[in-house]
Amino acid sequence: MGWTDERVELLKKLWMEGLSASQIAAELGEGVTRNAVIGKVHRLKLSARAKPTNTAPRSRPAARPSAPRRPSTSSSSTSTMSSKPRVSMSRPQVMGATALAASPEMDTEVYVAPAAAELFIPEDKRINLLQLSESTCKWPIGDPLTKDFYFCGQHSLETGPYCEFHSRRAYHQLDKKKR
């Protein structure tokens, strides 16, 4: 689907409103990715959204190694689709300084985030250092100086040394302020 005047206008409007590219893409409908939005934004020369003081010393990415970009049109569903059919984010996700119309009715009941409960590993599931393997969660639990020290031991993700629970935790915690 091409960029009709209407769609471009909507794009401009939403962009100025401060919505993110992905949100705008979702707003414009299917077949529009956030990359498409960003690309269009640039072509329209309206990328400057909020940059009062900056001469933007953009650093170039340097040579890209002539890659075979497009994999293929065949969208073969990868074999190991691990859980969670990503449908999480619908549309109206407000963030930042947005002046979208507030709905009259508001939910008074707010679900309080469950106190980050630590995983409890049954004794028979606990493993010691020697029992660690490639696919075993290496999240340490307890005091290393005591006997109540053990590793999580659950099946770890392919993307890291931890299980999903601990992987998520490790990142989200020690995320900000690298180094």
Added chain:
DNA sequence: CCCTGATTCGC
């Protein structure tokens, strides 16, 4: 990991 915008370049 999640996400953001920025850039390049084959189409």
Added chain:
DNA sequence: GCGAATCAGG
């Protein structure tokens, strides 16, 4: 002109 891939950053 378009946008996927990639980069850089949070």
